Amino acid sequence: MSIVTLHDKSFTIYLSEETIQQKVRELADALNREYAGRRPLFIAILNGSFMFASDIFKHLTVESEICFIKLASYRGTKSTGQVITAIGLDQDLYDRDVVILEDIVDTGKTLHEFLPQLHHQQPRSFAIVTLLHKSEATKFPLSLAHVGFEIPDKFVVGYGLDYDGLGRNLKEIYQLAPDV
Numbered sequence: 001m002s003i004v005t006l007h008d009k010s011f012t013i014y015l016s017e018e019t020i021q022q023k024v025r026e027l028a029d030a031l032n033r034e035y036a037g038r039r040p041l042f043i044a045i046l047n048g049s050f051m052f053a054s055d056i057f058k059h060l061t062v063e064s065e066i067c068f069i070k071l072a073s074y075r076g077t078k079s080t081g082q083v084i085t086a087i088g089l090d091q092d093l094y095d096r097d098v099v100i101l102e103d104i105v106d107t108g109k110t111l112h113e114f115l116p117q118l119h120h121q122q123p124r125s126f127a128i129v130t131l132l133h134k135s136e137a138t139k140f141p142l143s144l145a146h147v148g149f150e151i152p153d154k155f156v157v158g159y160g161l162d163y164d165g166l167g168r169n170l171k172e173i174y175q176l177a178p179d180v
Contacts, residue, residue, distance in 0.1 A: 004157075004174055006166040011157055011174035015149065020131075020159055020173065021055065023148040027129060028059030030146060031099065034127075035062045040097040043089065043118075045110075046070040047168070048103035051160035052131045056101060067091050071110050093121035099145075103160050104132040108140035115142075132156065132173075 158170030
């Protein structure tokens with residue numbers, strides 16, 4: 001399927017399932033090396049990162065834990081500019097190796113507003129791993145430990161990412177098709 005229509009918009013394939021899965025394996029391999037002999041706590045940002053987090057975990061060999069937190073700043077294809085926390089973090093982070101799993105870092109605002117809450121709990125170490133990064137759109141610089149793909153500032157769906165609730169189930173990642 002090279003074009004999908006969600007609501008009123010059409011999207012063309014951008015990253016294939018095979019390309020995504022290869023990158024996920026590479027990221028998991030790097031995390032296995034970095035956290036060997038440690039027990040990191042992974043924090044997956046919902047809703048978008050659920051597929052990425054699941055696939056990363058399938059390839060982790062290090063002893064680790066995962067929890068989920070819901071942060072949101074999108075409505076439709078645009079960021080609302082406000083970060084909404086829907087599900088809070090209930091894990092103690094003190095002296096833990098913490099790894100944030102994010103589907104996409106766009107402007108950086110969501111994590112920029114959330115990170116002080118994490119640092120306040122004094123983790124031993126802290127890293128952000130994102131599948132996608134729109135460096136052209138980043139307004140709040142973040143230190144990203146691992147980036148799967150640098151992508152242009154175009155709206156994308158699939159592999160957990162949605163357009164007003166639709167498209168998360170797609171195995172590939174699609175970008176907004178140019179208006180014809």
